[in-house]
Amino acid sequence: MADEIPLFRKYPKLRSIPWVSVINSPTPIHKMEQTSKELNHKAIWVKRDDLTHDIYGGNKPRKYEFVFANILKKNKKRILTQGAIGTNHGLATTVHAKRFGLETHLYLLEQKLSQTVIENLLCHHYFGAKLNLMKNKNHRKLAIKTKLFFDRKAYFVTTGASSPLGTLGFVNAAFELKDQIDDKTISEPDRLFVTVGSLATCAGLVLGLELAQVKTQIVGIGVTDPSWSSKKATIELASKALEIMRKEDPSIPDVSNELEKRLVVDHSYFGGQYGVPTDEALEAIEIAKKDKLKLEYVYTGKTLSGLIDYIRKEKISKNEVVVFWNSKSSADLTDFANEVKHQDLPRKFHKFFEDSTQIS
Ligand SMILES: Cc1ncc(COP(=O)(O)O)c(C=O)c1O
Known part of the structure; x- marks a missing residue:
């Protein structure tokens, strides 16, 4: 073959x-x-x-060749995954899952802000991720558990798809x-x-x-x-x-x-x-x-x-x-990020855009 x-x-x-x-x-x-x-x-x-x-390249898509195939075989429709707000894994999941008709739900924790973090956050939205801001790891665990319990078409992908x-x-x-x-x-x-x-x-x-x-x-x-x-x-x-x-x-x-x-x-x-x-x-x-x-x-x-x-x-x-x-995607996401107004994101995320002195 x-x-x-x-x-x-x-x-x-x-x-x-x-x-x-x-x-x-x-x-x-x-x-x-x-x-x-x-x-x-x-x-x-x-x-x-x-x-x-x-x-969106980098290391994550290599993992998805096996992880997504398994999800599709199980006939699931939604991926639940986690990371910090600028997660590369979350963004890569969102971009690639969409091509297989899978929806991505991200459960995100705060992190130090940088231009990349902000750009990824806007791109999560651009590529159609459902965004959930979590207070801490316990809160996140509970939210994911609850969603998995009620939604039989949801599938949890571990941090970094590792x-x-x-x-x-x-x-x-x-x-x-x-x-x-x-x-x-x-x-x-x-x-x-x-x-x-x-x-x-x-x-x-x-x-x-x-x-x-x-x-x-x-x-x-x-x-x-x-x-x-x-x-x-x-x-x-x-x-x-x-x-x-x-x-x-x-x-x-x-x-x-x-x-x-x-x-x-x-x-x-x-x-x-x-x-x-x-x-x-x-x-x-x-x-x-x-x-x-x-x-x-x-x-x-x-x-x-x-x-x-x-x-x-x-x-x-x-x-x-x-x-x-070299494991980090070098694709330029600026054009996608520029398409999104931060007000389009769920309200809880607006604070990350309101004080530019926090962005390094
Ligand atoms: C760009 C990039 N390189 C390398 C790594 C490390 O790879 P792994 O999570 O498989 O250890 C990550 C994620 O943690 C990543 O986002």
């Missing part, structure tokens, strides 16, 4: 797992010429997952990278830097690269609280994804005990608080601009700052082939 995804080509028995096409793939991988020069490093590469989709099924999207991404190694687009990377937030991106890559038997070590840069985005939790999620795979195809090796050796999770670049910039992330964003990459400080800027620091401190040798996994 010409359009078959790399994961199903490798393990044909997994075709029994529901899957729908969401992304443009394979995403390009190329050298960051200017960044490599600036850091005097032989080969820093970037995997362009910012380009997974023209309207379920074991969502993780399969990144196991597939690892096999996509393996294809790019095999067709000599890139030589086998020594190390890959990726953001760790709600875990599935890193968990899927660790599992996929282990199964694909490439030598690449993964450095996961934690950007959420270390108790949440831990190495242990990442490995546990990868192991659950492996269980799903082995249920369909028991000949897939049980590599769960091998995963630990391949992964480092480092929170040194987190800066102590989710969503707050560090000087190093801001510097990384400027460096990446020279390679025409648009990063931000919550996820990808912090991750690239980790890569830069490892190189500067010679934690990795000059000749290593290093990959930076």
Whole structure:
């Protein structure tokens, strides 16, 4: 099958797992010429997952290929999901779910305001999300539980779509990278830097690269609280994804005990608080601009700052082939956001637009 995804080509028995096409793939991988020069490093590469989709790319749509397929199979009509008001996951869900006739209900908590947060909030509305502002996590839990109880067509998608099924999207991404190694687009990377937030991106890559038997070590840069985005939790999620795979195809090796050796999770670049910039992330964003990459400080800027620091401190040798996994959509949403007046949003959200000094 010409359009078959790399994961199903490798393990044909997994075709029994529901899957729908969401992304443009394979995403390009190329050298960051200017960044490599600036850091005097032989080969820093970037995997362009910012380009997974023209309207809203980034890492989330890869997870939806499995998560949405499961929702459609269950004949559900509404997705309930959660995040902060500027959630990338919530926006990506809203944009992509709509294409499958699914409605998105977002249960949102306040966060520090920035231009991106404000733009995402307007876009949630533009793409048709039903918005609910929650006082705190308990309030949110209760609201979602109640909705699920009364609405049998509603389905809850976990934070960041980081379920074991969502993780399969990144196991597939690892096999996509393996294809790019095999067709000599890139030589086998020594190390890959990726953001760790709600875990599935890193968990899927660790599992996929282990199964694909490439030598690449993964450095996961934690950007959420270390108790949440831990190495242990990442490995546990990868192991659950492996269980799903082995249920369909028991000949897939049980590599769960091998995963630990391949992964480092480092929170040194987190800066102590989710969503707050560090000087190093801001510097990384400027460096990446020279390679025409648009990063931000919550996820990808912090991750690239980790890569830069490892190189500067010679934690990795000059000749290593290093990959930076660019997980944030680079699509420009300004035109969509400009279509929305903040007064069109539910009343509770108006306060975020009323004092511009709060927006950094
Ligand atoms: C742009 C971006 N990159 C990376 C991540 C981290 O991915 P994951 O949540 O799968 O750990 C997130 C979300 O947390 C994100 O929004």
